[in-house]
């Protein structure tokens with residue numbers, strides 16, 4: 210579904226435009242609302258329309274997919290004849306939400322090209338939506354930790370939203386306490402988008418033409434919340450609740466929606482698996498409690514895996530740190546280490562390739578040698 214079109218002159222500052230962005234001479238600024246193959250739906254001062262990619266953009270993207278325009282990007286449009294425009298440059302991003310091209314296949318092995326894909330750019334706030342109840346499951350704390358880590362990594366500020374609060378009346382306070390412990394230093398709110406309860410609290414994060422992205426599993430109620438924020442049905446929502454809780458994805462495109470009350474929100478399809486992409490600081494931030502405890506370990510390089518004098522293990526035994534959380538930390542550490550090793554290996558093989566080419570050129574007869 211489309212987020213509606215504009216007519217007349219749009220004040221770009223309402224879309225979050227920042228005068229400090231370096232706009233090439235002779236081009237017009239626009240914000241990417243949605244990406245299609247080879248083209249993007251953009252919002253410029255004169256309205257919303259589709260702009261095709263210039264040859265320059267296509268060349269850059271072939272070298273590095275991260276340079277492809279993505280939803281939320283500010284771009285430069287170059288004028289074509291007949292009043293049309295082409296998308297000619299992506300302006301520097303203030304934040305980028307990147308997902309690794311890594312996923313776990315059916316046999317549990319990791320696969321993928323390891324190339325990052327930018328999911329959203331220039332995002333101020335990352336809403337991590339997790340349903341209080343998902344079919345017969347309770348909120349998944351591990352998924353929250355993972356998405357919050359990725360949010361910190363993106364440069365945006367994470368905010369956890371426990372959706373469908375109406376389905377979890379008994380002990381909602383305890384659930385919120387568990388979520389807060391899983392995401393230290395992060396705002397956590399419960400809401401019910403169906404009745405509108407808690408929606409104003411969410412809206413307040415968008416004051417000042419801020420841009421948010423909403424992430425979470427399919428069926429979490431992301432689009433329902435976006436509609437509640439917009440005050441009208443701009444996004445399609447799941448009509449029948451899937452019996453197994455996984456269901457099909459109702460939202461299939463990432464889309465930037467300007468809200469009439471101010472601010473913008475990017476709705477996204479449900480995330481099945483989140484790969485880590487060069488994740489370092491994000492993991493440390495989401496597990497700041499473990500990092501803090503670790504300062505009390507006897508050994509500076511303690512792995513908290515059974516060494517003597519381990520303050521982290523002691524906290525687990527004392528019931529101060531949930532064992533689940535330590536397991537989750539181990540898991541994300543392993544993945545981050547794996548990703549780092551992989552990109553090292555890729556760098557090395559790239560270097561080897563360059564040297565081989567150089568070496569070959571060197572040995573070619575008749576070449577000028579320095």
Ligand SMILES: Nc1nc2c(ncn2[C@@H]2O[C@H](COP(=O)(O)OP(=O)(O)OP(=O)(O)O)[C@@H](O)[C@H]2O)c(=O)[nH]1
Pocket residue numbers: 372373374375376400401402403404426427428429430431432433434445446447448449450457458459460461477478479480
């Ligand atoms: N009980 C209850 N149901 C809700 C609430 N919010 C949304 N739902 C229902 O949950 C289902 C899924 O909502 P959507 O908004 O389509 O979920 P989504 O996260 O956008 O899902 P995808 O687009 O597939 O990623 C719909 O049937 C909604 O009516 C809520 O606050 N309470």
Ligand SMILES: [Mg+2]
Pocket residue numbers: 431432433444445446459460476477478
């Ligand atoms: Mg949706």
Ligand SMILES: [Zn+2]
Pocket residue numbers: 503506507511512513514516518519520521522
């Ligand atoms: Zn330790």
